[in-house]
Structures are given as C-alpha cells and as structure tokens.
Amino acid sequence: MFNPQEEPLPPPPPPRGFYIHGDVGTGKTMLMDMFYSHVDNGRKKRVHFNSFMLDIHKRIHRRKQCTPQRRLGKMFTYDPISPVAMEISNETCVxxxxEFQVTDIADAMILKQLFETLFRTGVVVVATSNRPPDDLYKNGLQRDAFLPFINVLKEYCLPMGIDSGVDYRRLDLPSAGKIYYLTREPDAEAFMDTLFHELAVRQNNVTGPRVLTVQGRELRLEKTCGTIADCTFKELCDRPVGASDYLEMAQAFDTVFIRHVPMLTLTLKDQARRFITLIDNFYDNKVSATDAPLDRLFVHSGGEDDRDRMLLDDLGLSGDAGDRLSLFTAEEEIFAFQRTVSRLTEMQTEMYWTQGDRSSTTHTQRGSQ
Incomplete structure (x- = not known):
C-alpha cells in the first residue's frame, strides 16, 4: 500500500550507451544512422567528435573570459570544465x-572530468570509432593521465566491435564518372578548368577570392564561385589551418576542388595530418581531385626522417622511448589514412554524389564514419 509520507523512489538510472568500434567501412555509420533516426526525443544531438571538442574549448574559453580577474595577493582558481558539461547536459540527453578519436593532448587531459559530469547528469552517449576503447590516444603524450577516462567510458558505454573484414565502401558501386585526375595525365588541368567552369555557370555568381571568418581569424581562398571553391593542396594543407577552418568551408561550399595533391610521405607529415582532417570534415561534401592513385597516396617507409631524428636528439629520447611516440612512428597517421582512402573511394560513387547533393537544401554538416 502506498504511504504518502514515504519519500518517492528515485528515478531509474539512464541506460548505458554504446561505443561501436571497427575497421574502416564496416557499417558503423549505417548503424548510427538507423539508431539516431529512431530515437524519439527532441533533446538528441549528433555531432562529429572533432566538432564537439572544438565547441567545448570555445565554451571553456568563454567562461574563463567572464570570470573575475585575479586579485593582487590572492589566489583565484576557476575550473570551467564541469560547468560546461552541465551546459551540455541541459541541452541534450542523448x-x-x-568518429570518436583522441589525438590532441588538450582534449585528452579534460575528457575524464567532462564525461564524468555528463554521465552523472544522465546524458546517454552513443559513439562510433575506428579504435577500441583501450587503444584511444595510443602512444599519446602523458597517456597515463588519460587512462582513467577509458575506465569511465567503458563503465557508461558498452563497447561493441563489428569488424567484418570487409570495407563496404570499396565494393563495386556505380561510378559517378571521372572525379579524380592525375596531374601527369595530358590535359588534366584543362579538364579541371572545364569542370569548374561548367559548375560555376550554374551558380549565377562571379568568380573571385573569398574570405571566411573562423574564430576571429580570416581564411582567404583565392578562387571561388558561389558554393564552389577551387583550391590547391598547398592552399589548404601547407599553412596553419585546422578542423575549424575546414568545418567553416564545409558550411560555405558544397563542392571543393583540390589540385596538386602530392604523394604524402613522412617528410610531409604535418600536411598529411591536415589532409586527413580535411577529408574527415568534407566527407559529406564533394571533393575532387588527387595526384596519386588512392592506394599509394600515403607512403611510409617504416623509419624516421631526418627532422624526427633531430627532434629525438633534442628531446634526449632514444631507443624504446622514442619508438613509442606516434610522432615518430607515424602509426596514428597510417591508421587514420586508411579511413581517408576508404572515404575518398566512396566519394567516387554515384550514390555518394546523389545523397550528398545539397544544391536544393540548406548547408548542413554531419560527421560520418
């Protein structure tokens, strides 16, 4: 019998989430698509993990800017991570x-506190990743400080591996025609020029430079027309640009030409990392063209280059200590590039171009796997 004087029972705890991991092209995004479309909750949110962490750092910066200044002679500390997590939990419950991945030490050091607060306030997390939980931030700097987060993640999210040994993006699908051109091919530049002109004619706009504002900075692109950008690899990957710049481009353009993509070796390690990030953020847009066959776009000989060797010496690292650092082994780049090549392969299919057509819709960005 119900006694009105008894305290009401606490609500049941939220269900555990899922952490779906597997090799490239094994269907993780398809599962996420199906799950998200069937979640009947107005407070659900789907986001590329890279975009999520950019937003987190913006919120942290904004809160720090609004805190009182330190008074002379008095210590004042303020930790904005938990309040930011509370903001997120007030906005969404699913x-x-x-693409859950951790490659940045600034992200790695705040994830445990951030996600502990999210989980304790009832947020359910569902994630896809190429890495099993125990391999997150593998070989990262100060990884020992990151390891407690892995335990938190596995406590609140059930790991689910779906490796099938098949990259479904590489299956024979109808081609969308010739999308990639090799610079050494005769008239390759002329083909690219013609294709740009054909697309630009439909834009009802003028061709010229365009400046995008990204977090208070200016990103200048020399050749654009409406929602089309004609860029070079150097323009996009040879200067200090990152995920936020590529995300802004993905919002502004639905078709991006990338000319003169070199064969990416360890001597171009920084550029290779940027190119990986670029493709990750352009995956739901149309990207053309490359200078090397996709299966040979990234080449790693297995050793360090001279810059790596000099940096090892400067840091006083040698032997096993240096070998464990992904900075010198390029393990993270090789792993991520498998995903990049898989996505570029899918970008050649008619299905990708048809599903990715944004010409009659508003520009939206959705991270995919």
Whole structure:
C-alpha cells in the first residue's frame, strides 16, 4: 500500500550507451544512422567528435573570459570544465558522436572530468570509432593521465566491435564518372578548368577570392564561385589551418576542388595530418581531385626522417622511448589514412554524389564514419 509520507523512489538510472568500434567501412555509420533516426526525443544531438571538442574549448574559453580577474595577493582558481558539461547536459540527453578519436593532448587531459559530469547528469552517449576503447590516444603524450577516462567510458558505454573484414565502401558501386585526375595525365588541368567552369555557370555568381571568418581569424581562398571553391593542396594543407577552418568551408561550399595533391610521405607529415582532417570534415561534401592513385597516396617507409631524428636528439629520447611516440612512428597517421582512402573511394560513387547533393537544401554538416 502506498504511504504518502514515504519519500518517492528515485528515478531509474539512464541506460548505458554504446561505443561501436571497427575497421574502416564496416557499417558503423549505417548503424548510427538507423539508431539516431529512431530515437524519439527532441533533446538528441549528433555531432562529429572533432566538432564537439572544438565547441567545448570555445565554451571553456568563454567562461574563463567572464570570470573575475585575479586579485593582487590572492589566489583565484576557476575550473570551467564541469560547468560546461552541465551546459551540455541541459541541452541534450542523448549525445551521438561520429568518429570518436583522441589525438590532441588538450582534449585528452579534460575528457575524464567532462564525461564524468555528463554521465552523472544522465546524458546517454552513443559513439562510433575506428579504435577500441583501450587503444584511444595510443602512444599519446602523458597517456597515463588519460587512462582513467577509458575506465569511465567503458563503465557508461558498452563497447561493441563489428569488424567484418570487409570495407563496404570499396565494393563495386556505380561510378559517378571521372572525379579524380592525375596531374601527369595530358590535359588534366584543362579538364579541371572545364569542370569548374561548367559548375560555376550554374551558380549565377562571379568568380573571385573569398574570405571566411573562423574564430576571429580570416581564411582567404583565392578562387571561388558561389558554393564552389577551387583550391590547391598547398592552399589548404601547407599553412596553419585546422578542423575549424575546414568545418567553416564545409558550411560555405558544397563542392571543393583540390589540385596538386602530392604523394604524402613522412617528410610531409604535418600536411598529411591536415589532409586527413580535411577529408574527415568534407566527407559529406564533394571533393575532387588527387595526384596519386588512392592506394599509394600515403607512403611510409617504416623509419624516421631526418627532422624526427633531430627532434629525438633534442628531446634526449632514444631507443624504446622514442619508438613509442606516434610522432615518430607515424602509426596514428597510417591508421587514420586508411579511413581517408576508404572515404575518398566512396566519394567516387554515384550514390555518394546523389545523397550528398545539397544544391536544393540548406548547408548542413554531419560527421560520418
């Protein structure tokens, strides 16, 4: 019998989320698509993990800017991470991440506190990743400080491996025609010029430079027309640009030409990392063209280059200590590039171009796997 004087029972705990991991092209995004479309909740949110962390750092910066200044002679400390997590939990109760990965030490050091607060306030997390939980931030700097986060993640999210040994993006699908051109091919530049002109004619706009504002900075692109950008690899990957710049481009353009993509070796390690990030953020847009066959776009000989060797010496590292650092082994780049090549392969299919057509819709960005 119900006694009105008894305290009401606490609400049941939220269900555990899922952490879906597997090799490239094995269907993780398809599962996420199906799950997210069937979640009947107005407070659900799906976001690329890279975009999520950019937003987190913006919120942290904004809160720090609004805190009182330190008074002379008095210590004043303020930790904005938990309040930011509370902001997120007030906005959503189901948080879906595409491509959960940790490569940045600034992210790695705040994830445990951030996600502990999210989980304790009832947020359910569903994520896809190429890495099993125990391999996150593998070989990263100060990884020992990151390891407690892995335990938190596995406590609140059930790991689910779906490796099938098949990259479904590489299956024979109808081609969308010739999308990639090799610079050494005769008239390759002329083909690219013609294709740009054909697309630009439909834009009802003028061709010229365009400046995008990204977090208070200016990103200048020399050749654009409406929602089309004609860029070179150097323009996009040889200067200090990153995920936020590529995300802004993805919002502004639905077709991006990338000319003169070199064969990416360890001597171009920084550029290779940027190119990986670029493709990750352009995956739901149309990207053309490359200078090397996709299966030979990234080449790693297995050793360090001279810059790596000099940096090892400067840091006083040698032997096993240096070998464990992904900075010198390029393990993270090789792993990520498998995903990049898989995505570029899918970008050649008619299905990708048809599903990715944004010409009659508003520009949206959705991270995919």
């Amino acid at each position: 948080l879906c991440f595409d």
